[in-house]
Amino acid sequence: MxxxxxxxxxxxxxxxxxxxxxxxxxxxxxxxxxxxxxxxxxxxxxxxxxxxxxxxxxxxxxxxxxxxxxxxxxxxxxxxxxxxxYKWPFTGEDGAGQYSIMNYNVRMFNKSVWTEEENIPEKINAIIDEADPDILTIEEYYKNEYLEKKYPFKFIKYRSERSSFGQAIFSKFPLIGKTSLDFNVDDFTGDNNNAIFTDVIIEEDTIRLYNIHFQSLKVTEDIQEVDNFKDKQESKKVVKNISSGFVRQQNQAEKVYQSIRESAYPVIISGDFNNTAFSHTYKHVRNDRFQDAFVKKGAGFSSTYNLNYFPLRIDFHLLDTVFEINSYERIKVPYSDHYPILTTFSFKN
Missing domain, CATH: 1.10.287 (Helix Hairpins)
Known part of the structure; x- marks a missing residue:
């Protein structure tokens, strides 16, 4: 020195x-x-x-x-x-797998008019059509007649009986036993977040599929509110709100983990965790059991949330070890604050 x-x-x-x-x-x-x-x-x-x-x-x-x-x-x-x-570009020769799954937080198909761009539902539908996933999981879903006609099997869980907002699972394969974990019935969670799961019959195999939407930390809204943290009092409030969100996520993750443990079938987890791969939320759910599709076959930073230049991956595909992950893709399109992710997979022999 x-x-x-x-x-x-x-x-x-x-x-x-x-x-x-x-x-x-x-x-x-x-x-x-x-x-x-x-x-x-x-x-x-x-x-x-x-x-x-x-x-x-x-x-x-x-x-x-x-x-x-x-x-x-x-x-x-x-x-x-x-x-x-970050992952260096994968150079293997696996190619696409037998089956595909897409996850997309669609931000209500712009029902709240967060962007002035026109025809957002049609543009999102076109992206889904092009990818043509066998299984599609959606967070912040708002009623979409096109998708509901496109897929023969579906599980849509609205926030309430009178609401058209919630989560959805669409599938080309039959679904059996549709369950909601109902985060919103507990005092520690908000009404907009939940986890749903169903059993999917893929030819002669049965898998359990989860669509998870954990508590939002509201990072973007809070940062904008305090004008980039120039106000110290407001900055402390933001940090406190975010830390409170972490605690809520922990409660939700524990509820999901317990449900996963009770499954008699191999599990695939798809969804918006509203937190990164460095968090306790991710660690608790993955629990060294599941393969992260990005870690296996991803490339680059693969941010899934549009937060200017900050690389934030908060949407995940986690698959049990009975599956072979063949490919992973982040599709960068500006039709939501999230980007869709697409994974192809096969059953191991």
Whole structure:
């Protein structure tokens, strides 16, 4: 440190702070948000922390300073974390699988007029037609007669008997036993989030399919409200609201996990987790049992949520190990605040 200029000493001080923050973030998926709700918010910043430590490493490397070892060790230790954030393009020869599943949070097909672009329902229908998935799961679903006619089998769970808003599962294969976990009946959740599941008969096999929509953290709305965190009091309020959302997600994830454990069939999970692959929510549901389709066959950052230049992957396909994941694609179209994801898979012999 003595040989460093005052500027380099400042850089290394910042480097050390962000390295420590990344180490803490490595442990957060294993810590229930109920225990430390405020610090759980740090998991949202993991992509930035990874990039920052990479930049620091390159800075010290170019200057041939031994301080590069700090960020290098941190990144080596967290190599598994980085693979959930960025994947080098897959070069295998598997091709498409026998079956396909798409997930899409459609933001009510623009029923709330969040964008002035016209004909959003028709454009979304066209994207789905082009992909032509065997199974389609939708969050923030609003009644769509075209899709309801296109797919012979469906499970649509509206928020209430008089509502046309909810979640949906569409399938080319028969569905048996349609169940809603009804998050909204519990005090700790909001009315807009839920998990539904059904058993899908694919030829001679039966699988259990979940469509999950966990509690929203409302990051975009809160950031806009406080004008990029210029107001300290409002900033504290935002962090508190987000940490409260983490706690609600934990309750919901525990309910989903218990349901998954009771399944007698192989499971596929599809949905909008409203949280990243670095969160306790993701860790608890995946539970080292499921394969993440992006981690297996994805490429690049594959952000699934449109938050300017911030890479945020919060929509997932998690498949049991009896399945072979053959391909994964994020379809970047501007018809919702989410992008659809498409996975093809096969049954292992």
């Amino acid at each position: 003595k040989k460093l200029s005052w500027f380099d000493k400042l850089i290394f001080f910042l480097n050390s702070l962000l390295a420590i923050a990344l180490i803490v973030a490595y442990f957060l998926p294993y810590i229930p948000p109920k225990s430390y709700p405020l610090i759980s918010v740090l998991t949202l910043g993991v992509p930035i922390l990874i990039i920052a430590n990479l930049v620091f490493f390159l800075y010290w490397l170019l200057r041939m300073k031994r301080q590069m070892v700090l960020s290098l060790l941190i990144m080596i230790i967290g190599f598994g974390f980085a693979s959930k954030f």
